[in-house]
Amino acid sequence: MNHSLSAVLRRSFSKPYPTAVRGAGAVVWDEAGRQYLDFSSSAAVNFIGHGEREVVEAMAAQGRELEFVHSSQFVTPVAEEFARELLDFAGAGFRGGAVFFTSGGSEAVESALKLARQYQVEIGQKQRFQVVSRRQSYHGATLGALAVSGNIRRREIYLPMVREFDKVATPYCYRCDYGCRECASRYAAELERVLAANPHAAAFIFEPVSGATLGAAVPPDGYLREVAEICARYGVLLIADEVMTGMGRTGRNFAVDHWGVVPDIMVAAKGLTSGYAPLGAVLAAPRVVQALARGSASFVHGFTYNAHPVCTAAGRAVLKIIQDRKLVAAASCNGAAERALREALEGLRAHPSVGDVRGLGLLRGIEFVSDRQSKAPFPHDRNFSGRVAQKAAERGLSVYPMQGSVDGYSGDHLLIAPPAIISPEQVRWAGEQLHAAIEEAARG
Ligand SMILES: Cc1ncc(COP(=O)(O)O)c(C=O)c1O
Known part of the structure; x- marks a missing residue:
């Protein structure tokens, strides 16, 4: 053709x-x-x-029972169960937290950015609205996600449409900015300098292992722990974008597990359903959820297809396969x-x-x-x-x-x-x- x-x-x-x-x-x-x-x-x-027939059959069974309801009117057993299973898969730091389901990675990143902003408002930090991120990164195609992305060619023509916040370098061992001398601390120090000078920073978003933009560049040991400590010290939420690295891809449930780092917010998609259905997820740690619950008691955000029953059924079936067959x-x-x-x-x-x-x-x-x-x-x-x-x-x-x-x-x-x-x-x-x-x- x-x-x-x-x-x-x-x-x-x-x-x-x-x-x-x-x-x-x-x-x-x-x-x-x-x-x-x-x-x-x-x-x-x-x-x-x-x-995998098991996944397709789980989706068909859900579709036969109930294909869709709107999340402003109903909750569903399948989304509730999958959220619990996912929090459990994410480890102790997320127990007692909550999951916001979307239709893919970009929507999940957008949701994470807004959740971080709302968290800061709820705790009385209304001046915090900026999301610091890294150069040579990718967080999605929608305009908010593109704003925090550093992938030059994917954002170039849309620059007049996006809001620019501070960016720091991404560790890249093959072409290390610091000649691999104490580079973990020196890359982390870049973030500290930016946060110290920016009272408007609400969150820092990063890919634990750089995905498409740098081609699986792994950070030096110690870097992520320092980054987590710096964010905590400055009252800035740590958002791990695990869209590519999550759900076992790097040999741990989530890539941050390699370095024992627990982010405040974690974003998953891709491997979440292995492509059987469009689904993304924002995993929020307990303190983030509690800030909203005790504050305005609502999340000022939503999509029509939040927590779609057929897609969350696919996610449940995929997670079961990951666990039963020990794929991590x-x-x-x-x-x-x-x-x-x-x-x-x-x-x-x-x-x-x-x-x-x-x-x-x-x-x-x-x-x-x-x-x-x-x-x-x-x-x-x-x-x-x-x-x-x-x-x-x-x-x-x-x-x-x-x-x-x-x-x-x-x-x-x-x-x-x-x-x-x-x-x-x-x-x-x-x-x-x-x-x-x-x-x-x-x-x-
Ligand atoms: C790290 C990362 N975040 C976000 C996204 C955006 O996800 P999606 O393409 O599902 O919107 C991608 C996509 O490649 C990604 O690799």
């Missing part, structure tokens, strides 16, 4: 997209019968694998999937175009360079990561290419984030195909 004639407004008018018709396990098929190994779970979405352990450093992935990607380091391989659990990044010694990136218009992804797709391997890790424009990387049910054989095969795809992109 001529894609310019499509009735769907696509992301690209020039890219030829295959038509996906079926999925099972870690594989997706197109209408021509070609199969693609889903090595990035589309965009780090699918964690349990495609085609599979993604952890003792898990078969993680070990195979680490080995396969480490094997790519030998390629002269591969500058860095990084990440945690089943969230990994490969950064490409034109010169390993100087770490010089490829020219932006060569679109090196896009070409690797195209070559990989021709070989039946699906990966997530990004650009901009160096300065927002140049710097090519791939995000690798397979579902936790991927087999070691599939991972090894993917590693070979990726090596060949990098080779072809480097030649061409």
Whole structure:
């Protein structure tokens, strides 16, 4: 089909997209019968694998009973139960808290920003309304989420429409601003300087492991703990955006668990339903909920599709699979999937175009360079990561290419984030195909 004639407004008018018709396990098929190994779970979405009947049946059963009610008029058993299970999954810091369900990550981030603002108003800190965030970050496509995002290309043309607040640097070990000398404290000190000078700061939002923008850049040990202490000292709420890293993706229930940090607000989506239904969640710690409950006794915010029964039924069924099949352990450093992935990607380091391989659990990044010694990136218009992804797709391997890790424009990387049910054989095969795809992109 001529894609310019499509009735769907696509992301690209020039890219030829295959038509996906079926999925099972870690594989997706197109209408021509070609199969693609889903090595990035589309965009780090699918964690349990495609085609799980239990999830689809749970959604159908809920739909048959009750498809929808509005959250201003009713609550539902399925949302209440899923919220309790999710708080339990989030650990002791969230017990006694509450969950606000949305239809995806951006809506959940918007909701978290507004919840942080309302919290400050409720406790008498009306002057606090700004949300400090980090450069080279991504928190969503809606205007509030885009305002706190640092991803230059995704926000560039919308800048006149968004409100700008303070931003600090994101730790990036491969290109560390501080030459890796006491960098955890020095990155954290940037935040302290900003908060000390800004009486209007209500919250600080961050991705515990940088997702798409920097390609799975893991912070140095100690950084997040210092950040949490600084926020607490300045009366600023800590919002962990776990849209990409949550629900087991990094080998812990939530990525902040790696460093023993308990945020005030946590945002989840993507792996929350593994893509079976559109759902996001804002998890609020008890003190945040209590401030609203004891104050105005309402949350001045809402969407029509809050806590949609069919979507929360999908979330419950997905969480049950994650727990019954021990998929968080599979993604952890003792898990078969993680070990195979680490080995396969480490094997790519030998390629002269591969500058860095990084990440945690089943969230990994490969950064490409034109010169390993100087770490010089490829020219932006060569679109090196896009070409690797195209070559990989021709070989039946699906990966997530990004650009901009160096300065927002140049710097090519791939995000690798397979579902936790991927087999070691599939991972090894993917590693070979990726090596060949990098080779072809480097030649061409
Ligand atoms: C860290 C992070 N936050 C928020 C979002 C926005 O989520 P959604 O695309 O579901 O709106 C994304 C999406 O990639 C993300 O990676």
